[in-house]
Amino acid sequence: MNRLARTALVATALCLPLLPLAAQHADHAAHQAADPIAAAIAAPSRTPANVARDQYRHPADTLAFFGVTPTQTVVEYSPSGGWYSEILAPLLRDHGRFYALQPSGRYLDGYKTFLAAKPTVYDKVTLVAHPDEAATIPAGSVDTVLTFRNVHNMVMAGSEAATFKAFFAMLKPGGTLGVVDHRLPEDRDSALEKSSGYLKVSTIKRIAQEAGFEFVEASEVNANPKDTADWAKGVWTLPPGLSQKEVDRDKYLTIGESDRMTLKFRKPAA
Known part of the structure; x- marks a missing residue:
């Protein structure tokens, strides 16, 4: 075998181990393309402390249950520190629309700081102060409204009826309201809902149904x-x-984080 042939053979042998690795990268890229929620959860822009809580908050299964897709218009009510916004912003950035409906007060300025920290990730997030600016979200324009661990705050403040009516107005007919909150057993004293941070499933169902949801x-x-x-x-x-x-x-x-209900409601189709 001449020197040229030996060189070609060695070069070919050196390349062979790289083929499986290249195939693995291709498979990984294909998986993320096929599962955009998984890709958003794996976004490098997420903070490590938030990633550590995935074991309790189950974002992939939760968003899939609510039917969230990258092409939707989504409202997250009271995103506060931005835990779910870190996932929703990259998920919706290119083909959807993301409104962060943040109640006025101390968390509003904090959320502005959160957005400003990573402008290349959050540049398309539309921050809307609630209730002052909620009407700027066009009525009947939203596919999905999400609220995570916030309804107990509404109940303690007495604002639940007005807030759920606002959700109903902004959703399209057939649109989804997704609620996650701390769960109080049905046999407990309802007075605890005003102080414990826990709510009964029946209470949230009643609030939603009184606002018009199914x-x-x-x-x-x-x-x-x-x-x-x-x-x-x-x-x-x-x-x-x-x-x-x-x-x-x-x-x-x-024990870990709280026991939480995960409830899906729908605005009736026209």
Whole structure:
């Protein structure tokens, strides 16, 4: 074998191990293209502390259950620190539209800071102050409204009826309202809903139905049977709040985040 042939043979042999790796990269790219929610969850712009909470918040299964797609117009009510916005913004950036409907107050300025920190990721997020600017979202223009762990705040403030009516107005006929919140067992005293951070499933169903929504279905994707929902200091006793600081910290970390209901409602079709 001459020198030229040996060189070609060595070069070919060196390239062979790279082929499976290249195929793996191609498969990974194809998977993310086929599952845009997975790609958004894997976005490098997400903060590590938020990624660590995926085990409790199950974003892939939750967004899939609510039927969110990259081409939709989506409203997230009260995104606060931006946990779900880190996923929804890249998911909707190129082919959809994302409104962040943030209540006026201390979290509004914080959310502006959150958006400004990564302008190449959040440049197409439309921030809308609620209730002052909610009417700027055109009536009947939204495919999906999402609210994560916020209805208990509405109930404690007495604003739930007006807020759900606003959701109803902005949704298209047939549009989806997706709700996740801390779950209070049905046999508990309803007075706890004003102080504990937990709500009964029946309470949220009633609020939604009084606003005109139809209940579609529930998912147990965010359930946690370890949470007994009877903490003296309410849901904030558990992570991520850990309001008791070092008192029984390991116990609460072992329990994990709260038991949560995941409910899908629909605005009736015209």
